[in-house]
Amino acid sequence: MSLRPQLIQIAKQIKQRLLHVVHQFDDATIPLFASHGRLASLYYCVFSRRFDREHLAVLQGRIRYKQSLRDIGESCVLLRRNIHRLEKGLIMRPRRSVFAEGYIGETVSCFRDCVMAKRLDHEEQKWAHDVLCLYFDVVSATPIVDTQRKAFSAISSSGAQVSSVPYAHDTLPKCPLDYDELLTLFKRRRSVRWYQQKPVEWGKLQQAINAASLAPSACNRQPFKFYAFNHQDKAVDIAACAMGTAGWVNNLPCSVVVVGDLSAYPKERDRHVIYIDGALAAMQFMLACETLSLSTCPINWPDIESREQMMSKKLNLSPYERPIMLISVGYAIKDGGIPFSQKKNADTLLKQH
Numbered sequence: 001m002s003l004r005p006q007l008i009q010i011a012k013q014i015k016q017r018l019l020h021v022v023h024q025f026d027d028a029t030i031p032l033f034a035s036h037g038r039l040a041s042l043y044y045c046v047f048s049r050r051f052d053r054e055h056l057a058v059l060q061g062r063i064r065y066k067q068s069l070r071d072i073g074e075s076c077v078l079l080r081r082n083i084h085r086l087e088k089g090l091i092m093r094p095r096r097s098v099f100a101e102g103y104i105g106e107t108v109s110c111f112r113d114c115v116m117a118k119r120l121d122h123e124e125q126k127w128a129h130d131v132l133c134l135y136f137d138v139v140s141a142t143p144i145v146d147t148q149r150k151a152f153s154a155i156s157s158s159g160a161q162v163s164s165v166p167y168a169h170d171t172l173p174k175c176p177l178d179y180d181e182l183l184t185l186f187k188r189r190r191s192v193r194w195y196q197q198k199p200v201e202w203g204k205l206q207q208a209i210n211a212a213s214l215a216p217s218a219c220n221r222q223p224f225k226f227y228a229f230n231h232q233d234k235a236v237d238i239a240a241c242a243m244g245t246a247g248w249v250n251n252l253p254c255s256v257v258v259v260g261d262l263s264a265y266p267k268e269r270d271r272h273v274i275y276i277d278g279a280l281a282a283m284q285f286m287l288a289c290e291t292l293s294l295s296t297c298p299i300n301w302p303d304i305e306s307r308e309q310m311m312s313k314k315l316n317l318s319p320y321e322r323p324i325m326l327i328s329v330g331y332a333i334k335d336g337g338i339p340f341s342q343k344k345n346a347d348t349l350l351k352q353h
C-alpha cells in the first residue's frame with residue numbers, strides 16, 4: 001500500500017498547525033505593532049509584504065512625476081495644478097492685486113516646455129494659455145511678475161480668443177432636472193449583474209466617459225483612465241481577475257477597469273487621491289450609462305499581489321498605475337434580479353453639530 005496519501009495528509013495537518021501558530025502570533029502581537037507608527041511600519045516590513053506594491057507604486061510614481069515634466073505627453077499634471085491655482089487666485093473675492101508670485105515662474109516655464117514638446121492636448125494648452133493671458137492682464141507689476149510676463153509674451157499666441165477662463169455662476173446652463181427626477185435616476189441606477197447578450201456600442205461608452213470627465217478632481221488633475229473591453233471574451237477575461245464576479249462573470253458583455261495614476265503627485269501625501277478622484281468619475285460614468293439605457297455594477301478590486309500581477313500584465317500597466325475598481329456594463333435582462341440592498345437614511349447618515 002502506498003504511503004503517499006498518508007504523507008500528504010500529514011503534510012496538510014502540519015501546514016494547518018503552522019498557519020494556526022502564525023495567526024495566533026499575529027493576533028497576540030498586533031496590539032503592540034499598532035501602538036506606534038514606527039512599529040506598524042516594522043510589522044509591514046518584517047512580518048507582512050501586503051503593502052509592498054503600494055509602497056513601490058508610490059515611489060515609482062514620484063520618479064515618473066519628475067520624468068513626466070521632462071518628457072511631456074498629452075497632459076501635464078504640474079501645468080494643470082498650477083493653472084488651477086491661478087484660476088482660484090483670479091476668482092478670489094476680493095482679488096489681490098498681486099498673487100501667485102511663488103509659482104508663476106514655475107508655471108510659465110512649464111507652459112513653455114509643454115509648447116515646445118508639441119504633444120500637449122490642444123484644449124489643455126489653450127486653457128493654460130488663456131488663464132496665463134488673463135493673469136498677466138490683471139496682476140500688478142512687480143519684478144517677478146514683469147520677468148514672467150516678458151517670458152510668457154515670447155511664447156503666447158497673441159490675438160487668439162481668450163475663452164477658457166473663469167466665468168460667472170449665472171452663465172452656467174440651467175439645470176433641467178428637479179430633485180425628484182434626479183432621485184428617479186439614482187433609484188434606476190442599481191447594481192445589475194445579469195445582461196442581455198448584446199454588445200455595448202463604443203459610441204455610448206464615449207458619451208458616458210465624457211460625462212465622467214466632468215466630475216470634480218483634486219486640483220483638476222484627473223489622474224485616471226478607463227480601460228474598456230466591449231468584446232465579450234476579453235470583458236469576461238478581465239472581470240474574472242476580480243473576486244466579486246464569481247457566478248455571473250460569464251454573461252458580461254463589457255467590462256471597464258478604472259486605473260489611477262500615481263505619477264500625478266510628487267509627494268506621498270496625495271497617494272489616496274487617485275481613489276477619490278477615480279471613484280467620483282466612476283459614479284458619474286455609471287449614472288451616465290443609466291441615461292443611455294445601459295446598466296452597470298461596480299466591482300471591487302482587492303489588493304492581492306497575484307491578481308495585481310495578472311491585471312498589470314493584461315493592461316500593460318506601469319508600476320505606478322493602480323487599478324481602482326472594475327465596472328461591468330451592459331443591457332440588463334428585463335427579469336434579472338436586483339438585490340433589495342436597504343440603504344441607510346438621512347437620520348443615520350446626517351449628523352448636525
Ligand SMILES: Cc1cc2nc3c(=O)[nH]c(=O)nc-3n(C[C@H](O)[C@H](O)[C@H](O)COP(=O)(O)O)c2cc1C
Pocket residue numbers: 189190191192193242243244245297298299300301325339341
Ligand atoms: C467599490 C464597490 C465594490 C463592489 N464590488 C462588488 C463586487 O465585487 N461584486 C458584486 O457583485 N458587487 C459589487 N459591488 C456592488 C455592491 O454590492 C452594491 O453597490 C451594493 O450592494 C448596493 O447595491 P446597489 O448598487 O444596487 O445600490 C460593489 C460596489 C462598490 C461601490
